[in-house]
Structures are given as C-alpha cells and as structure tokens.
Amino acid sequence: MKNLAIWGGRPLSGKVYCDGAKNAALPVLAGALLMDKSTILEVPDLADVRTMVALLRAIGANVRRSQGEISVSSPGSLICEAPYDLVRKMRASFLVMGPLLVRCGKASIPLPGGCAIGQRPVDLHLKGFEAMGAHIAIDKGFVHASAPNLRGAQIYLDIPSVGATENIMMAACLAIGETIIDNAAQEPEVVDLANFLNSAGARINGAGTSRIRITGVKRLLGTTYTIIPDRIEAATYLIAGAITLGNVCVGNIIPLHLKPVLAKLQECGFSIIEGNKSVEINAPFRAQPVNIKTLPYPGFPTDVQAPFVSLCSLGQGTSIISETVFENRFAHAEELRRMGAKIRIEGANAVIEGVPNLTGATVQASDLRAGAALCLAALAAQGVSYVTGLEHVERGYAGFAAKLRSLGARIAVFDEAIEQASGFTARG
Numbered sequence: 001m002k003n004l005a006i007w008g009g010r011p012l013s014g015k016v017y018c019d020g021a022k023n024a025a026l027p028v029l030a031g032a033l034l035m036d037k038s039t040i041l042e043v044p045d046l047a048d049v050r051t052m053v054a055l056l057r058a059i060g061a062n063v064r065r066s067q068g069e070i071s072v073s074s075p076g077s078l079i080c081e082a083p084y085d086l087v088r089k090m091r092a093s094f095l096v097m098g099p100l101l102v103r104c105g106k107a108s109i110p111l112p113g114g115c116a117i118g119q120r121p122v123d124l125h126l127k128g129f130e131a132m133g134a135h136i137a138i139d140k141g142f143v144h145a146s147a148p149n150l151r152g153a154q155i156y157l158d159i160p161s162v163g164a165t166e167n168i169m170m171a172a173c174l175a176i177g178e179t180i181i182d183n184a185a186q187e188p189e190v191v192d193l194a195n196f197l198n199s200a201g202a203r204i205n206g207a208g209t210s211r212i213r214i215t216g217v218k219r220l221l222g223t224t225y226t227i228i229p230d231r232i233e234a235a236t237y238l239i240a241g242a243i244t245l246g247n248v249c250v251g252n253i254i255p256l257h258l259k260p261v262l263a264k265l266q267e268c269g270f271s272i273i274e275g276n277k278s279v280e281i282n283a284p285f286r287a288q289p290v291n292i293k294t295l296p297y298p299g300f301p302t303d304v305q306a307p308f309v310s311l312c313s314l315g316q317g318t319s320i321i322s323e324t325v326f327e328n329r330f331a332h333a334e335e336l337r338r339m340g341a342k343i344r345i346e347g348a349n350a351v352i353e354g355v356p357n358l359t360g361a362t363v364q365a366s367d368l369r370a371g372a373a374l375c376l377a378a379l380a381a382q383g384v385s386y387v388t389g390l391e392h393v394e395r396g397y398a399g400f401a402a403k404l405r406s407l408g409a410r411i412a413v414f415d416e417a418i419e420q421a422s423g424f425t426a427r428g
C-alpha cells in the first residue's frame, strides 16, 4: 500500500498543467475496437488506462504505447470475452461490451461489482442492447450478450448515464439503421467519444444534448485523435489553491467544461481569472458558505463533490452539499472528521460547519476522488497527515504528488512494504 505524508499549512502557488481526461481516454480506447486502426494522443499515464490497455490486448487488439500516444489496431477477429480480473479492477471495462457486441455478434463480460461509491448497476446499458435486438443472459456473474445483427432502436435512458450513453452509442455506430438515445448524458467526455468516432467515419449527431442520433455505417476507418483535458483534475488543483489560501493557475484546460465549478468557487468569494486554456484562482481568505447539488452535466459534477467538502470544511459558516448522482459518496466525511472537520450527513446531504483549522491525522482513501479530497484537506491542516491508499488517487491523477510539490506542497510518497522491510516508518 503506498501512502502520502503531507505537511500542511503552506499556501500553494504557481502553475500546473492538466493531462488528458481519464473519463474520455477510457471510452475512446474502448471505441478503438470499432475500427481497424487508430492513434489516440494526450492519453494520461494512469493505472486505469494501463488496465484498459491490458484489457484490449486480452481481447486480441494490438496496442502500442509511447508516452501519451496509444495506437490500437484490431483488424482480425477479437476474443469476445473480457477477463474477470481486469473488469474487477475497473468498472469502465464494461465499455468494451458495445464494441464487441456489434463487431463479433456476441460478448461475455463479467458483471461489474459495486464500489465504494455505490452499487453502480449496468441495467441501462443492457436495456439499450436488448432494444437493439441483443439477447442478454446473466450467468455465474457474467453478462452474455448475443446479436448476429444489431439493429438501430429508439432508447430512453431512465437516468442520463454516462457509461450507458457511451456503450450504446458505440454499438449503434455499426448497427443496421438509426438509433436515437433520449435522456442521453451530455458530459464533455461523451462529446469527445462522439467526435473521436465521427473522425473515423461514424455518423453521430446531437452529442452534448439529451438526444443523440446515430446512423449505422458498414465500417469505420482509421483516425488520429487528441482527447480533451481533464476537467476534474483541473477542479482538484484549483481547489488545492483555494483551500491553502494560495494562488494557483491551471493550464491546458477548457474553461467552459468547468463552468459549474468556477461558478461555485466565485460564490465562495475567490477571484477567478479565465484564460483561453487556463484558469487562475486567488484565495486570500477562507471560503464563504455555499450550497451545492451534484447533477449530471451541465450541473455540478459529482466527481468534484468530495474535494469541495474538504474546501467547505475550512470555510466560514455552514455549507450544504447534496449528492444526487451516487448513493454512497460521503466516505471522506468520516475521515475529515478525524482531522477536526464538523460534517453531519443527513441522507443525501452533507451539512458542513466550517472550522478555522484542521489538524493532521492518518486517514484512509476509499476511492480516487475521496483520496484527493483528503490530500487537499491535509495540505491545509496544521501538522503532518498520512493519507493511505495512494493507489486509489493514482487511478485518476497522473503525477499527483509531483504536481502538488511543484506548487510548493511538502509531500512525500511512502511504500508501506519498504517501510516495513527497512523498519523505517514515516509516522515515527
């Protein structure tokens, strides 16, 4: 288990640059299975990306990686079964179902389990595939789907699910006829996937709105595509600047994608300077109280909820943050309370009474955004904190410790195995 030691109380300042978006890279890599060859640029170096690359190779695609460039070719026949050990590690593995189903006529993918933030069912993905003519059977923890000829259909999503929208959209690209997805997810990462597929010859209209229309084509050609920057990573570093009362600029971003987060940071009283591809935050004082409700895009992103709870923990007054997307995404509150935060969970609401100081403690990351939130709190706390479970954070933040260090943070990475072997421990 890798841990972070963080000595808090130092205002961060300087500039960091975002990597490509994890939540764009993963569906785009799955979408690469729909075409003979593609090259994807600006892919972040993350554990989840390495898992997706391993999965593509396991189902027969040739994948070459050099720095942020990944080339995928799958001209031959693919293996239509995804290995359990990879799907277990990363739910986004389920995104290969649509491409495999439409290319091979069948697919067997382990049913992704729940995770720390909720049950995370895939019923809407399967509803879409069934509407397109697939036969679905669930047996011994696997979803077996078969459809010799997937046909276009009109599909209404009860929830604007990002993954279901992406999976169905990918299958529809090569299905026979037209597919309409109503109540589709509108996230920028969904639009990025549609742009990637269209650049290879797909015919997708309406991505970014609640109705996406896809006209199936016979085959997709190759393409070279650059994915969008990571808006969640950007929000995390802006909040790092705010929580430490510093002055941080985040480069290589699309400010429009951060609109709900920037609006809330301005409500907190911080000065926000938007550039063409950057945003700068200046935080001379603690956050004013705010009320936030997480919602599907263009609402406030659920992935920024945990970092914002940390920010409000050190704010002035009482803030209320409602989590409407996932049913169990307040695990960080318990850990923040161990640092002195005053947070009450009332159903889907976190009621946060701001305190002037947090104190360093040993805290446990339960998922990548909760882990990042605990690190942000540690950066502002008095004394040293140990955040265990860095593996969670590294799933979504490339070079996390190094980027924070470049902003002036005093942070060290410890590998518990080495600590035990050497008898040295960071807590000593």
Ligand code: EPZ
Pocket: 022, 023, 024, 026, 092, 118, 119, 120, 121, 122, 123, 124, 125, 126, 159, 160, 161, 162, 163, 164, 185, 189, 302, 303, 325, 326, 327, 368, 369, 396
């Ligand atoms: C994507 O997950 C992101 N992951 C998540 O980011 C993000 O939090 C989420 O979208 C919401 O924005 C990737 O893109 C790889 P959903 P996804 O399907 O697609 C329910 C991170 O930290 N639902 O939009 O799994 C579901 O339970 C991760 O980077 C169903 O009920 O999210 C949830 O309550 C965490 N049935 C809600 O919809 C379904 O078939 C939204 O889930 C599918 C989803």
